[in-house]
Amino acid sequence: MDPKHIRNFSIIAHIDHGKSTLADRMLELSGAVRKRDMKDQLLDDMELERERGITIKARAVTVPYTLDGETYQLNLIDTPGHVDFNYEVEKSMQACEGAVLLVDASQGVEAQTVANAYLAIEADLEILPVLNKVDLSHARPDETAEEIENSLAIEATDAAAISAKTGVGVEEVIRRVIERIPAPTGDPNAALRALIFDAVYDEYRGVIVYLRVVDGTLRKKDLVRMLGTGKIFETVEIGRFTPKMTAAPELRAGEVGYFVSNIKKLGDVRVGDTMAIKGTEVKMLPGYREPQHMVYADFYPTNPGDYETMRDALETLSLSDSSLSFEPVTSDALGFGYRCGFLGLLHMEIIEQRLEREHDLDMIQTAPSVTYKIVKADGEEEWVYSPGALPGPDQFEELCEPIARVSMLLPTEFIGAVMQISSDHRGLFIRQDHLSPTRVQLMYDIPLAEIMYDFYDKLKSATRGYGTLNYEITGYKADDLVKLKILVNAKEVDALSAIVHRSRADTRGRATLKKLRKEIPRHLFEVRLQAAIGAKILARESIAALRKDVTAKCYGGDISRKRKLLEKQKAGKRRMRQVGDVDIPQKAFLSVLGGEDK
Amino acid sequence: MASPFSTSPKTRPVPPLSRAKAGTPLYVHLPFCAAKCHYCDFFSVPDEDQDVDGMSAAILREAERRAPRSPRTVFFGGGTPSLFTEGQLAHLLDRLDALTGWRASAREVTAECNPESLDEAKARALLRLGVRRVSLGVQSLDDATLARFGRVHTSAQALRAYDAARAAGLDHVNVDMIYAAPGQSPARWESELERVLALEPDHLSAYNLTFEPGTRFHLELQRGSIAGVPEEDELAMLDTTRAACARAGLEPYEISNYAGPGEACEHNVNYWNNGPYVGIGPSAVSKVGHARAGNVRGIASYLARIGADGNAAVWSEELGPVARLGETWWLGLRLARGVEPARARATAGFEGGADRDPALEVVASLERSGHVEREGDRVRLTPAGLPVADAVGRRFLGIGR
Numbered sequence: 001m002d003p004k005h006i007r008n009f010s011i012i013a014h015i016d017h018g019k020s021t022l023a024d025r026m027l028e029l030s031g032a033v034r035k036r037d038m039k040d041q042l043l044d045d046m047e048l049e050r051e052r053g054i055t056i057k058a059r060a061v062t063v064p065y066t067l068d069g070e071t072y073q074l075n076l077i078d079t080p081g082h083v084d085f086n087y088e089v090e091k092s093m094q095a096c097e098g099a100v101l102l103v104d105a106s107q108g109v110e111a112q113t114v115a116n117a118y119l120a121i122e123a124d125l126e127i128l129p130v131l132n133k134v135d136l137s138h139a140r141p142d143e144t145a146e147e148i149e150n151s152l153a154i155e156a157t158d159a160a161a162i163s164a165k166t167g168v169g170v171e172e173v174i175r176r177v178i179e180r181i182p183a184p185t186g187d188p189n190a191a192l193r194a195l196i197f198d199a200v201y202d203e204y205r206g207v208i209v210y211l212r213v214v215d216g217t218l219r220k221k222d223l224v225r226m227l228g229t230g231k232i233f234e235t236v237e238i239g240r241f242t243p244k245m246t247a248a249p250e251l252r253a254g255e256v257g258y259f260v261s262n263i264k265k266l267g268d269v270r271v272g273d274t275m276a277i278k279g280t281e282v283k284m285l286p287g288y289r290e291p292q293h294m295v296y297a298d299f300y301p302t303n304p305g306d307y308e309t310m311r312d313a314l315e316t317l318s319l320s321d322s323s324l325s326f327e328p329v330t331s332d333a334l335g336f337g338y339r340c341g342f343l344g345l346l347h348m349e350i351i352e353q354r355l356e357r358e359h360d361l362d363m364i365q366t367a368p369s370v371t372y373k374i375v376k377a378d379g380e381e382e383w384v385y386s387p388g389a390l391p392g393p394d395q396f397e398e399l400c401e402p403i404a405r406v407s408m409l410l411p412t413e414f415i416g417a418v419m420q421i422s423s424d425h426r427g428l429f430i431r432q433d434h435l436s437p438t439r440v441q442l443m444y445d446i447p448l449a450e451i452m453y454d455f456y457d458k459l460k461s462a463t464r465g466y467g468t469l470n471y472e473i474t475g476y477k478a479d480d481l482v483k484l485k486i487l488v489n490a491k492e493v494d495a496l497s498a499i500v501h502r503s504r505a506d507t508r509g510r511a512t513l514k515k516l517r518k519e520i521p522r523h524l525f526e527v528r529l530q531a532a533i534g535a536k537i538l539a540r541e542s543i544a545a546l547r548k549d550v551t552a553k554c555y556g557g558d559i560s561r562k563r564k565l566l567e568k569q570k571a572g573k574r575r576m577r578q579v580g581d582v583d584i585p586q587k588a589f590l591s592v593l594g595g596e597d598k
Numbered sequence: 599m600a601s602p603f604s605t606s607p608k609t610r611p612v613p614p615l616s617r618a619k620a621g622t623p624l625y626v627h628l629p630f631c632a633a634k635c636h637y638c639d640f641f642s643v644p645d646e647d648q649d650v651d652g653m654s655a656a657i658l659r660e661a662e663r664r665a666p667r668s669p670r671t672v673f674f675g676g677g678t679p680s681l682f683t684e685g686q687l688a689h690l691l692d693r694l695d696a697l698t699g700w701r702a703s704a705r706e707v708t709a710e711c712n713p714e715s716l717d718e719a720k721a722r723a724l725l726r727l728g729v730r731r732v733s734l735g736v737q738s739l740d741d742a743t744l745a746r747f748g749r750v751h752t753s754a755q756a757l758r759a760y761d762a763a764r765a766a767g768l769d770h771v772n773v774d775m776i777y778a779a780p781g782q783s784p785a786r787w788e789s790e791l792e793r794v795l796a797l798e799p800d801h802l803s804a805y806n807l808t809f810e811p812g813t814r815f816h817l818e819l820q821r822g823s824i825a826g827v828p829e830e831d832e833l834a835m836l837d838t839t840r841a842a843c844a845r846a847g848l849e850p851y852e853i854s855n856y857a858g859p860g861e862a863c864e865h866n867v868n869y870w871n872n873g874p875y876v877g878i879g880p881s882a883v884s885k886v887g888h889a890r891a892g893n894v895r896g897i898a899s900y901l902a903r904i905g906a907d908g909n910a911a912v913w914s915e916e917l918g919p920v921a922r923l924g925e926t927w928w929l930g931l932r933l934a935r936g937v938e939p940a941r942a943r944a945t946a947g948f949e950g951g952a953d954r955d956p957a958l959e960v961v962a963s964l965e966r967s968g969h970v971e972r973e974g975d976r977v978r979l980t981p982a983g984l985p986v987a988d989a990v991g992r993r994f995l996g997i998g999r
Contacts (some may be wrong), residue, residue: 546989557881
C-alpha cells in the first residue's frame, strides 16, 4: 500500500465519552466486521476492561475504507485512558499522525481529555475535534466546542457532531480522518526502524508486539534487534489486525501491525523500544524509558495456605504485565505475602482484580506506600519496604523518604489553591512558569508519600479536574518521620501502620480511625480503635456491638436457604482477616490512605 | 448438587430421598392463595384459574410414594389451605389418611388459614376432617397496614374468622402477626398486640417484617419507595412482644413464637431440633436421615414432574458431620430451651465426644461475651444473644473451617 493511502490515528477521550463505541461503528462502516459479529466494544478484549469500561492495553485495527473511488488503509490505534498508563498513551500517539478528540457534548471537556490532548499536541498530531452524544437532550455542543477552543486552543467551530451510539455522523468523521490527517512519511527503502507501542502476552503464541514501521520494510524471517534491550529475535510472523490477526509477508514504512517471534516473557519486550534489522546502525526513536514503579503494596492471601498459589499467580501475571514487580514480605498480623510494585494506583487495582478473577485468589491488600531508607549510627543504610517493618526509633539515626519533583499544569485561576495544597503536603516551591495567559506550570518538591496519600485527589478537586501532574523521583531526604501505629482492641495491626511526619501524626491518626470505624463491621462485642506513636495514644474510636441480627422466620422449607444465606454473609467476609477476635475487611486496610471514600 | 435457590427450568431432577421412617412429621404444601402478599417469599400463587383438583391429585401421588406412615405431626401449610372447599379438603385429607393413617397417629394437626376463607362452616369442616389446630394469618389489626401488606381481608374479618374458629370448637388457635411494618411505631404495635392478646389465642407467632429478596416489598425497599423501621424500634417491639406475651401467659419458646402451657407447636419444634420431616407439594422440603431435598417451585413443573415419575425433587444436599453439628446449634439456639451439646452431636451424627466437639469452643467464647449461657446441661441464648441470633448462628456455621 502506498503510504499516501494510509492513515494512522487514535481516538482521545475521557472515560465514558464513547471512544470504544465510535471505534465499533467505524469498524462496522468499513465492512471489516459484520454487524452480527459485533460484540459491543470489540476493541476491549479483556473481561475486566469491559466491566470497568476502560481500556488497559492499547489495540490496533487495520481496516480498508473506500472514499471517492480511492481505497485507504485506516489504522485505528486504541489508547488506554488513565494517567497510570501515560507512557503507553504517549507511545501509541507516537505511532499516529492524527487523533480524533472525542468529547461527550453532554459532559464537556474533562481532565483526561485535556491531559491526553496535550500528549497528542506534544506528539505533533493533527487533531480532529468530534462532539459525541449530540442526540442526548441535554447535549450542549456549542458550549463544548467553545470549551475545546478555550482549554486546548484547538479550532472546534466546525467539529463533527455525532452520535457514536446511533452511528449518525460517523461517516463524516472517517471522511475527515482521510482528508485532514496527513499520510505517514518515511522511506520504505531506508533501513528498518519500527516503534513498539504495545505488547501483549498470548498463552499460545507468546508475546505479540504491536509496532509501527517508521522507516524501511519489515519482512518475514528478518532477524531483528531491539535497540533498548539489545535482544535479538527472528520474525516468525508479521501481519495486521483486520481486526483478527491476519498474516502478511511484509510491513512497510507507515504501516501498523504485529510481530510474533518466540518471545516467552513480556519483560523481554519494552514499549517504546525501537526495532531494527540486526547488524544495521540506526538511531533509536525518541522517548524510550524503563517502567517506573511509583506504588508499592503488600498482598497477603486471605487463606495462609494460598501463599504458593499466590506466587504462581504473580509469576503468571508478570508474563503478561512487564510493569509488575514482586518480592516476598512478612507481617505480624497478616503472615506471609508479597510486596508488589506498580505504575500507579489503577495499575495496582487491576493487578489485584486479575489475581482474584483469573487466579481465584482471595487477598488482603495493604494501603500502597513508598520505600523508606534508614541510616544507622554507623552510617549503614537500610531500605524499609513497609511501615510495619520500621525498627524502633533507637535503632536508627535518620529516616529518609523519597522526594518527587512534581510538575503541575493548571489554569491560572487555581494557582492559589494548588500552592496551598502543595504546602499542606510538605511541598517545597521550586518554580512557576506561565505557559499562556491562562495556563501555568508549577513545580514543587513533594514527598512521594504525600502524593500517594491524597495529593492527587486534592489537586483534581481544587482545579475542577483540570490540573494534571507529572513527577519524577529526585532522591531521598531525612525528615522528622514517625511510625503511626493502629491498635485494634489493644492489639497492634502492623499492616495498618503508616510512616508520617510528626506534625501530621495527630490528624492522620484521627482520619484513619474514622475510616476504620466505617469499614470494620459491627461485632458481637465493642471494637476499640486507637492510633498511637510509641506508647502515646493520639486518638480513639469505638465500634458499638451489633444490636440486631436475627432471622424472624425459619421453618423446614427455609433451613437450607437461610443457612446458605448466613454462610454467604460469612463468605462476604472472606476478604477479611481476623486479628484477635476482630474481622478486618480488605477495605479497612486501605483506610490509612487519604482521599475521599470510594 | 442443585442449589435450592435455582428455579431455572434447566434444573434437573435429583433422586428422591429414601422413604422416611414411620412417625416422621409430615408437611403438605398447598400452594394457592387468594392473592400474593407483598412480603411473602413462600411459594404460592393466586388461586384464580388454578386446577385445585389436579394439584390435589399430584400431591396425593407424591404422598403415595414418599409420605411416612403414621406421622407424629401433620402440618397443612402453603399457600392457604383454608382456600380449598370442604369437598376438596375432604378428598385430600381422606385419601392422605388412607395412605398414611395420620388421623390415628398424629398428636398435632395444623392447617394454615386466612381470614377471607375461614368461616365457622369451614372451621367445623376442618375439625371434622381431623385438623385440631389452626394458624390464622391475621398479620395486623390495622386496615391501612393490611392494605399495604397486600392482604385481601380487613381487621374486622380477621376477628370474625378468629371467633368462627373458636365457635366451631377449635381448641388450639395460633395467630400470626407481623411487626415493624413500614411506618409502625412501637406504641402502635403494642396496642395491636394487646388487642390480639385480648382474644386469648393459645399461641402467637410475631414476626419482625423481613424484606425477603424476590418479594414486592424487597423491590420497593430497593427503589426507596418504602423503608423499614429503625433498628431501635424493632428491638423495642421485640421486647414489648416478649413482655406482653409473658403477661398474657404465653411463654416465648422460639425467637418469634409464644405459647400457652402445652401449646408449643411440636411440628415446628422438630425443625429447630434439626429433626427429620417429609414435605409434600411444590417447593416442599424434606429431611430424611442427614439429607435434605426440595421440590421444584412451580405449579406446572411440579405437576409435570409428578406426572412423569412421581418425583419433584430438584435439589438435595447432604452436609458433612461438622457442618451438620453447626447447623444443629444454629437452629437449636432459636429455641428458648436451647441446645444440649451431647444431643446436638447425636442429631448431627458427629462421632467423637465433648473433647473433640468444635461447637464447644464457640460456646465458650460466646459465654465469655455474654451471648449464651448454660442452664443445667443445656446452652441457650441470653437476652443479649437473642437479638443477634444470626451473628451467633454464623459462628456455629463457621465451625470446622
